[in-house]
Amino acid sequence: MTQAATSPRFKENARAALADGELQKSLKILETNFIGRRKQVADKLPEFDALRDAARDIKNHTLAHLDLYLEEYERRVTAQGGHVHYAVTAADARSIILDICRAAEAKLVTKGKSMIAEEVGLDDFLAVHSITPVETDLGEYIIQIRHEMPSHIIAPALHLSKAQVAADFRRVHKELPPNRNLEEPETLLAEARAVLREKFLAADVGITGANFLVAETGSSIIVTNEGNGDLTQTLPKVHIVLTSIEKLVPTLEDVAEFLRVLARSATGQEMSVYTTLSTGPQRPRDPDGPREYHVVLLDNGRSAMLGGQFRDMLRCIRCGACMNHCPVYQAIGGHAYGWVYPGPMGAVLTPSLIGIDKAGNLPNASTFCGRCEEVCPVRIPLPKLMRFWREREFERHLSPATVRAGLSFWAFFARRPWLYGFATDLAARVLALMSGARGRFRWLPLARGWTDRRDFPAPQGATFQAQWRRRH
Amino acid sequence: MAGLRVGLFVTCLIDFFRPSVGFAAVKLLEDAGCVVEVPHQACCGQPAFNSGDRADARAIAEQVIAAFESFDYIVVPSGSCAGMLRAHYPELFRGDPNWQPRADAFAAKCFELISFLVDVMGVTATNAKFAGTVTYHDSCSGLRELGVKAQPRRLLATVADLSLTEMQDADVCCGFGGTFCVKYPEISNAIVAKKVANARATGAGTLLAGDLGCLMNMAGKLARDGGGIKVRHVAEVLAGMTDEPAIAAPREQREAAS
Numbered sequence: 001m002t003q004a005a006t007s008p009r010f011k012e013n014a015r016a017a018l019a020d021g022e023l024q025k026s027l028k029i030l031e032t033n034f035i036g037r038r039k040q041v042a043d044k045l046p047e048f049d050a051l052r053d054a055a056r057d058i059k060n061h062t063l064a065h066l067d068l069y070l071e072e073y074e075r076r077v078t079a080q081g082g083h084v085h086y087a088v089t090a091a092d093a094r095s096i097i098l099d100i101c102r103a104a105e106a107k108l109v110t111k112g113k114s115m116i117a118e119e120v121g122l123d124d125f126l127a128v129h130s131i132t133p134v135e136t137d138l139g140e141y142i143i144q145i146r147h148e149m150p151s152h153i154i155a156p157a158l159h160l161s162k163a164q165v166a167a168d169f170r171r172v173h174k175e176l177p178p179n180r181n182l183e184e185p186e187t188l189l190a191e192a193r194a195v196l197r198e199k200f201l202a203a204d205v206g207i208t209g210a211n212f213l214v215a216e217t218g219s220s221i222i223v224t225n226e227g228n229g230d231l232t233q234t235l236p237k238v239h240i241v242l243t244s245i246e247k248l249v250p251t252l253e254d255v256a257e258f259l260r261v262l263a264r265s266a267t268g269q270e271m272s273v274y275t276t277l278s279t280g281p282q283r284p285r286d287p288d289g290p291r292e293y294h295v296v297l298l299d300n301g302r303s304a305m306l307g308g309q310f311r312d313m314l315r316c317i318r319c320g321a322c323m324n325h326c327p328v329y330q331a332i333g334g335h336a337y338g339w340v341y342p343g344p345m346g347a348v349l350t351p352s353l354i355g356i357d358k359a360g361n362l363p364n365a366s367t368f369c370g371r372c373e374e375v376c377p378v379r380i381p382l383p384k385l386m387r388f389w390r391e392r393e394f395e396r397h398l399s400p401a402t403v404r405a406g407l408s409f410w411a412f413f414a415r416r417p418w419l420y421g422f423a424t425d426l427a428a429r430v431l432a433l434m435s436g437a438r439g440r441f442r443w444l445p446l447a448r449g450w451t452d453r454r455d456f457p458a459p460q461g462a463t464f465q466a467q468w469r470r471r472h
Numbered sequence: 473m474a475g476l477r478v479g480l481f482v483t484c485l486i487d488f489f490r491p492s493v494g495f496a497a498v499k500l501l502e503d504a505g506c507v508v509e510v511p512h513q514a515c516c517g518q519p520a521f522n523s524g525d526r527a528d529a530r531a532i533a534e535q536v537i538a539a540f541e542s543f544d545y546i547v548v549p550s551g552s553c554a555g556m557l558r559a560h561y562p563e564l565f566r567g568d569p570n571w572q573p574r575a576d577a578f579a580a581k582c583f584e585l586i587s588f589l590v591d592v593m594g595v596t597a598t599n600a601k602f603a604g605t606v607t608y609h610d611s612c613s614g615l616r617e618l619g620v621k622a623q624p625r626r627l628l629a630t631v632a633d634l635s636l637t638e639m640q641d642a643d644v645c646c647g648f649g650g651t652f653c654v655k656y657p658e659i660s661n662a663i664v665a666k667k668v669a670n671a672r673a674t675g676a677g678t679l680l681a682g683d684l685g686c687l688m689n690m691a692g693k694l695a696r697d698g699g700g701i702k703v704r705h706v707a708e709v710l711a712g713m714t715d716e717p718a719i720a721a722p723r724e725q726r727e728a729a730s
Contacts, residue, residue, distance in 0.1 A: 414515045440720040460490055
């Protein structure tokens with residue numbers, strides 16, 4: 001584990017999120033923008049569902065032969081003068097990157113958006129070692145100056161309003177006139193751009209993530225909308241791609257399939273603004289580019305997932321559609337989940353990375369409505385995988401004792417229909433009598449989880465089965 | 473298709489809270505020409521299955537399969553429980569040489585009530601009458617595991633004097649989620665608050681759905697927030713059996729009549 005996870009305090013986090021008016025206003029964008037736009041572009045493409053099948057199949061094929069594709073990819077990168085580093089753990093990834101930065105005598109590092117960098121906690125680590133990391137994606141920059149984790153995997157600052165960002169800019173950009181206009185998104189963007197421009201030019205090392213790694217060509221690909229990734233990876237003399245092993249796909253042709261579903265699922269765009277391939281360091285006749293090109297391939301538990309129940313999760317292409325469509329995420333936002341990956345994909349991935357003992361709430365805090373699976377571009381059966389985590393939790397006796405006791409009491413009856421029928425008929429009659437003419441309860445012992453906010457409908461009287469058997 | 477033997481899996485919620493839905497299901501099935509039987513039964517095991525308690529889920533499933541596998545069809549007035557029987561029982565027995573074939577054969581005969589009437593029995597109309605405007609909530613499991621969406625609307629369109637006004641996000645979860653609603657009550661409340669606001673915005677007098685869990689959640693929230701909309705299982709309206717007070721509604725009417 002790297003970043004301190006607040007996942008064990010999920011319930012408290014969620015309660016605070018529900019009471020946070022600013023956050024609740026910001027979360028509305030999920031319903032007003034993301035969902036409608038995705039639907040619009042998906043509906044316009046008759047082959048969208050067929051493309052999702054193809055994307056799923058390509059990932060399944062690649063994962064089944066991951067060892068071969070990794071070797072092929074490494075061969076290509078090396079042949080082009082790049083270096084591939086395997087990082088088994090998050091700590092390995094951090095120290096590999098520190099070594100590269102030290103060898104380059106780096107003081108300033110620019111960073112493109114990378115969830116893997118969040119996963120390994122890179123920024124804090126570099127800062128501790130006297131290397132200044134500067135996030136160049138606008139959303140990442142905003143959360144960096146606020147010392148926060150991203151609340152969404154593609155829109156890291158989704159939880160914030162314009163006014164909150166303007167206040168942060170005034171706090172941090174002290175050299176600028178204090179009474180400047182920061183009302184419009186454009187003025188915020190222009191200010192960030194001006195501040196970041198100097199950093200791009202001064203950076204010694206640029207670190208990006210990768211959306212895809214292509215075995216056939218040894219290329220890494222980033223899909224962005226701001227162009228910051230391009231400046232991050234081409235201007236400094238050293239480019240480090242920090243990514244993970246499941247990003248591999250066999251060919252460029254395959255990438256084309258993914259590009260058609262990725263932006264549509266993520267932002268509702270047909271294509272992102274920039275799709276940038278980088279293939280090795282600057283060659284003799286190239287006009288620009290980094291002199292060194294490093295790829296740090298993080299495992300961090302992924303090989304173990306490959307051989308187990310959670311393999312399907314390795315297909316994830318980090319589009320964020322599952323969280324956009326999740327009623328729970330829509331209600332509480334990303335920070336409540338307490339670690340790097342929120343929403344349904346986080347509910348499956350986070351326990352793999354930080355342990356089900358810490359992240360147990362995440363796969364439980366789902367209604368299993370199935371909307372995440374319905375929109376997933378690579379058809380990950382997210383509810384089923386969350387249920388697998390609940391099974392692990394149950395097997396390891398991590399679920400609360402009261403829940404286990406209640407469940408086994410109930411199961412004792414549910415396994416004995418005759419006894420069950422007798423007991424429930426009695427209980428239904430008693431409750432019906434107790435509720436009198438009201439037909440519902442405003443309060444019931446042991447049911448406050450329900451009755452604090454909802455009335456509890458009373459039974460009508462005798463059970464269906466009791467009535468049926470009297471008549472038949 | 474007449475004379476088909478149908479085992480009614482009434483679901484533990486309907487059995488306990490709202491037997492009138494069970495009798496509405498029986499009427500709809502008999503009107504469609506089925507012979508309905510009700511074997512001794514308890515629950516489908518979903519609470520155990522979704523709590524990670526696979527052993528209890530399996531034990532319950534074995535007993536349900538044994539009680540129902542002799543019927544031509546097993547019909548369930550709930551998308552969630554029908555989804556459990558149809559989609560998840562086979563998962564519980566995967567790889568078991570004795571039970572998997574039984575679970576698969578059983579699952580193939582299990583249907584949610586309304587989709588069974590339309591898709592299997594070919595029912596195209598009801599002879600029910602319901603004076604009023606209704607709105608219909610698509611419960612998640614029925615919608616996404618079983619494709620129940622057009623069937624209830626198709627039959628509702630044939631109910632005399634009924635008009636259907638769609639709510640915004642009819643296909644979005646109501647926040648019930650089985651044990652979710654009591655494990656994470658604040659989150660569940662936020663979700664159901666949105667749902668009932670969408671239902672209220674339609675101006676409809678009655679909110680319908682095909683799952684009693686969702687219905688109790690929405691009815692409970694509506695009642696706490698001042699009522700105004702009646703909540704019923706769609707089968708009650710389709711069967712023309714709406715004399716019972718709506719879910720969570722006061723019983724004055726019935727007592728006055730008795």
